[in-house]
Structure formats: C-alpha cells, structure tokens
Amino acid sequence: MLRTGVRWKISIAITAVGALTVMALSLVVHNAARVSMLDNAREVQMERLNFAQNYYETSNKRVRFGTKLNDPALPAALKSKALQGRKVSSVQERGSGPPDIWAAVPVGNGDVLSLHSTFTDRSSNVMADLDRALVIGSVAVVFGGCALGILIGGQISRRLRKAADAAGKVAEGNTDVRVRDAIGGVVRDETDELARAVDALTDALQERIEAERRVTADIAHELRTPVTGLLTAAELLPPGRPTELVRNRAQAMRTLVEDVLEVARLDSASERAELQDIALGEFVSRRVTAFDPAVRVRVVHESWVSTDPRRLERILGNLLGNAAKHGGGPVEVTVEGRVVRVRDHGAGFPEALLRDGPSRFRTGSSDRSGNGHGLGLTIAAGQARVLGARLTFRNAAPEGSPNAAGTGGAIAVLWLPEHAPTNTGSFPAQPPGAGAGAGRV
Template sequence: MRSLRTRLLIAFALLSGVTAAAVAGAMYGQARNVILEKAQDSAVRQFTERVAAMTVPDPGALSDRDSFGVILYRGRPLGDDQRVPDIPRELRDKVATGVVAWQRVVHDGQAGLVMGMRLSDLEFYSGRHLSDEQDSIRELALLAWVIGIGSLVLSGFLAWLAANSVLRPVRDLDAAARRLGEGDLTTRVQVRGGDELAGVAQTFNTTAAALEKQVADARRFVADVSHELRTPLAAMTAVTDVLDEEAPHLTEDAGKAATLVSQETRNLTRLVNDLMEVSRFDSGAATLALDDVDVAEAVTATLRARRWTDVVTDLASLTARVDPRRLDVIVANLVGNALKHGAAPVSVTLRGEPGWVIIEVTDHGPGLDPQVLPQVFDRFYKADTARTRSEGSGLGLAIAWENARLHDGTLTAGNRPDGGAVFTLRLPSGGSR
C-alpha cells in the first residue's frame, strides 16, 4: 500500500506535470506555427511577386542567397541546367490545379519550403531552407522543456511542502497516539490552524486529558486509601509485638485470635506499604538516591538481613552507582518470590558487563508457564489461580520491575533450559543515564 505522502506527491506531480506539459506544449506549438506561417507567408508572397515581376521566364530571378528557383516549360527545366530538380510529385499535382501551392519538406533533419505555381505551360518552383526558423523553434522547444521540467521540479517541491504540512499533523497524531498507548498519558499534540486535522488533534487532546484525569483520579484514590489506612495500621502494628508476647499466656482461643490479628496486621501493613510504593511510581514521585555501592556486599547484606542463609550466591566483586535502598527492594522481592514459589536451592549470581551489572535469581522449581511470562510483573498477578490470596502483597515483582525501570535498567523473567525460573536484573553500572 502506498503511503498518503506518495499518493499526494503522485497526484501533485501528475497534475502539475500535465498542466506544465499542456501549457508549455500549447505555447510551444502556437509559437512554432506562428513562426513557420510567418516565414511561409512571406516566402510565398516574395515568390509570387517575383513571378509577377518577371517578363521573360528566368529561373535566376527566383533565386537568391537563401533560395533557388526552377521554371519548367512543358515539364522540362528552362536554362542551362537540364536536370529536373527533386520536386515532390504531390506538390506538382497541386500546382497543376492552378493554385499557388507550397509544401514543407524535411531532408536529413533540414527543413525547407518548396513553393510552386503554374501559368499556362510554365511551372515556377522555388525552394528555400528554413534553418533559421528551425533554430528558433529548436530554442523554443528547449525553452519549453526547461520551463516544463522546471515547473515540474518546482511543483514537486511545493507538493512535498504541501504534503508535509498536511502530513506533519497526521504524523504527530500517530506518534502521540502511540505514546498514549504506551502509557504516557501526558501526551498532547499541538493544534495548528482550524482545519479538520486540527479538529482531530483537539479531540485527541481532550480524550487524552480525560483519560489522564481518570487514571490520575484512580491512582490518587489508591494513594489516599493507602495513606488513610496507615495511621490505624501504625497503631495496630505498635501492639502486634505485645499480642505475640501475650498470646502464649492467654486461653487457647484468645491466644489463637491474638496471633491471627498480629499476623494479619503485618500482612496488611506490607500490602499498604507496597501500595504506597506503587503509588509513588505512578505519580512520578519516586526518585533515585544514587550511591556508589559494592553490589556483592549489598546483595549479601540483603540476604543476611532477611536471614536467607540457604541461598546460594556467586557474586563477582563489582561497584555500581545505584540506589542501595531500591537495589535491596529488588533483590529482596526476587529472592523472596523464588523462595515462596520456586523450589530450593535458590541461587543469586552477580556478574558485570561493560556498563551493566547483571543479577540473576534462579530457583529449581517447575519454572514459569510460558503463557504467564508476559504477566508476571503485573500487579496482583498470581501464577497460581487456585490460590485466592498470595502470601506476599502481590505487588513485589511489580515493584521490583518499577525499581529496575527507574534505574533505566530492565528486569526480565524466563526459564532455565533444565527447569526453574530465572529472573534477570540488568542495571546500568554508571547510574541511570
């Protein structure tokens, strides 16, 4: 399929080409005819005047520098030269009817005019070359071509400009729609002029603004709810330790209840904390606090702090400019996820590539269903649909992914050839670009 631009250009080029050809061609043709007719008319007039002025039939009187004359008396030439010149048969026939006749002939690219008339037994013929006229006409033709091609080029350029002026808004709209589709809801297009395209652009902007507002409202609602939940949770969390300590001393039922409340308060706290974290990413409030971090040490510290002692590590000694808190969050979420959903042993490897640090977290479980791979980083995505509630908040991997992206890095999920899921984190070692 041809693009709109190609079609516009072709249409313009055709239109202007036909116009240029018609105008240049018509003018050329007209000018050519005028030149030729003028030359012919004057030659014919001169010829008849010379014949009229003649008393004795004298071919010499019909000749001059530019022309030659022949007089046939009863079909034979008068004068010393008895050769019958090459006079077109049809012209002689025409002359025989008693009119003054002329004919344009072309020999070897040289144009000439042959005129003739008959009086009684005498036929008068005169020929002259048309090379001056031919030169003029050739120049005229050249000029017509130059003008034609020039106007074609010019119109092509104008068509290109026009196509651009039409297509730029279209292209802008296309790019904007794509950006909007990719999630950049702040995308707007510039509205130029008041034509139909401007109307489309206006509609696009209105729609994008409405969409942005809806999403922002939804996100703000989540952030507000999370925030409102924090204060009561803070109070509840403050006493969970008390509940834990007192539970063994209570009656069995009360103890169970206390432990349950304590445990669920902690789970709820985690969920709310993760929701707040996600809200910060959504609102763009999340920022990097970069520091030069010994990555191997940082990973070890993360594992040590969570008391994940049975994780196998293979860590190269590397320093990278990253946000240590966010690195901790990523590694903790990946390892935590592997421990929960995969099978032991879980291993963490760290290696470097020029400009990048790569951390891989692998487990020896059944691996991830290839069908769910694209969704593992979705919020609240649960690979095991039978489980109604995950042990984590359901946001851990999403948060890890957002943190990787904030670093201008990537986090991808896949399967090892011999089974087991592998999560690969790539972070720029020189800090975010």
C-alpha cells in the same frame, strides 16, 4: 516494504509533478513554435511565388526567381489542386531532414508555376535554440521543485518527529510534556491539530489514571483500620486450626492493603530516595542470606553505588519472593558491577509480562502457580524508577524451545545508574561535608 520519510515522499511527488508539467509544456511550446514557423514559411513562399507569377505574366512568360514551370518534382496532390485553378502551398516532411516548402499556382494552358525551398537553416537554428532553452528551463524547474519539496517536506518531517518524540516521552510517563509546545512553529496546519488531539488525550488519560489511583488509595486506606482490628481480634482467639486460618487470612489481607498503598504512592510520583553509598556486592549478599540462606549469591565484580538501601532491599525481596513463589529452584543472584541478576529455574515469565511489563493483579499463566496478586513485580519496577534504575525481565530458554533442566527459568535484571538519580527528586541521606564512610552500609 520500502520505507521512506515524509520529506522524500513530498520531494519526489513535487519533482514528479514538476517534471511531467514541464515536459508537457515543453512539447506544447515546441510544437506550437514549429507549426507557427512552418505556417510563416508557407506564407512567405506564397508571397514569393505571387511576385514571380506577376513577373511571368508581364515579361512574356519568363520564369525567374527560382520558380519552375511544370516541375516534375511537384507533388501530385499539390499539382492536382493547382490545375483546378487554386493557389496552394504545403509542407512535405522528409524524415530526419528539414521539411520541403512548396507553393504552386496555375498560369493558364494547363501549366503550373511552382516554387520549392527547404526549411531555412536560420529557422532550424531558432528551433534548436528554443529546444535548448526549454531543456534548460525544464531541468531548472525540476531541481527547483525538488529543492522546494525537500524544504517543505523537511519542515513537516521535523514537526512530526518532534511530535513523535514528545508522544514517546508521554508514553514513558512524563505527562508534563505537551506535544503542541514541542513541535513549535508559527504556521498552523494538520500537525498542530494532531498535537492538540494527543495533548487532550493525554490530559484525559492522566485525569482518569489519577482518579483511579485516588480511589484505590482511599479504599486501601479505609481498609487499613478494620483489617488491623481484625488481625488484633484474631490474636485473642483460642489456639487451634481455625484460629490459625483466620490469622493467616487476616495477615494476607493486611499485606495486600499495604502493597496497594505502596503502589498508589509509587504511582503518585511523590516518593523520594534517601541515597547512601554502599558496596553493592556485600549489601546484596547480606540481604539475600537474611531472606533465604538457600539462595546462592555470586559477586563477580564489587562496586560502590549511591542508592537507597531500603528501596533496594524491597526490590530484592520482591524479586526473590516472586522467584520462590512462581519459579523453581535453585534461585541464583549474581552481582556484576552495578548490575544485579536474579534467576530461578522454573517455567519462566509469561509472554504478557515480557511484552508489556509487570501489571498489578495479573499473576501470569497457569504454569506459574497463579497465587498472589501480581503486585510484587509492580512494586519492584516502581521502586526501581524511584532509584533511577532499570528493571528488565527475560527468560533463559529461547522462546518456543523446550525448557531443558538447568537451562530455563526466569531472569530479572536490575541496572543501577552510574550517578545518583537526581531526576527522580532523590536526595542524599547524609548532609554535605559528612564523612565518606558515614553513610555506607
């Protein structure tokens, strides 16, 4: 499908309309001018013939002034009308040459006095000059219309692009952006109406999301105390299988409440990172080994990064927990510069996660065990945003291909930023002037 911008569509439309208009007007003007000049030539021809007729009748029938008596070249239709006692004139076209101007008048006794001439060269020159002027004017109008279309279309296109960029920032979570302010301009048109509608939609969605976040946080906060009490009471039960089941369920409920509270805090954009300089490869190796010694860690290239170790450890723990729970062994972690990859060899991420990203309380398809609440990857993605990092998900095996042994699995990639994420409101853990090694882990 051919795709063109609004600017060029408007320019082409204005140019096409202008071209059709000037062509029609040029044809009308050309034909009107030609008809007028031919009518004028016939009138002049008839006046000359009247003068010659008067001379013929007063000078004893002497034929003068270019007239002819009973001219054999006189068109038959014109001669027939003249024999009926009428003074007639006509224009006879001659293909590509100039037309013939005829005038005839009866002079008695069945004789016809006629005068013949061609359309004068001067008249032809006038028509040529007129045609030239019409062509020049038409070209000027077409180019002017094209320039006007580009100007008008460019303004509309710029406003729409600004609106699209602002809407894209809103979609990325920057709800402080207002489309109407982004497009600017003095003239009010449909673009402003669209911008106001998008801003109103953004405000409504933001209010709804904030209300849902507050409700979720309030519910989780209210559940915290009774769940803690339930867990404490479970510790007082006598040993046995039922007691163990109660303790496990109470602990799972407590973990869920804590995860929901963490998601609510991340959604509120109030979290701030406490930055430290760490050797990424060494840090990841120690944390992964402490989490699961069976996971293989490979450091391709060591790099110092400025990040929040606590949040980075949380991200690694959630990614490894997701790989252990939903994926298949072996689980591998690779550190290359500022990039950390976590890969399992299971069935891979579901298509919905690859398409839309992690979503709370969505655990994926049935081929991944379906246990859990879908909060692990959601928390990992939220913590990555606080660090100014980027967390991406993909499958090792191409889509639709069989998941051969050793070639498939899910891959989560954490891209840490080159500079400290000041745009998230993060702050250094060490005060200015502290030693370079004081904050390293």
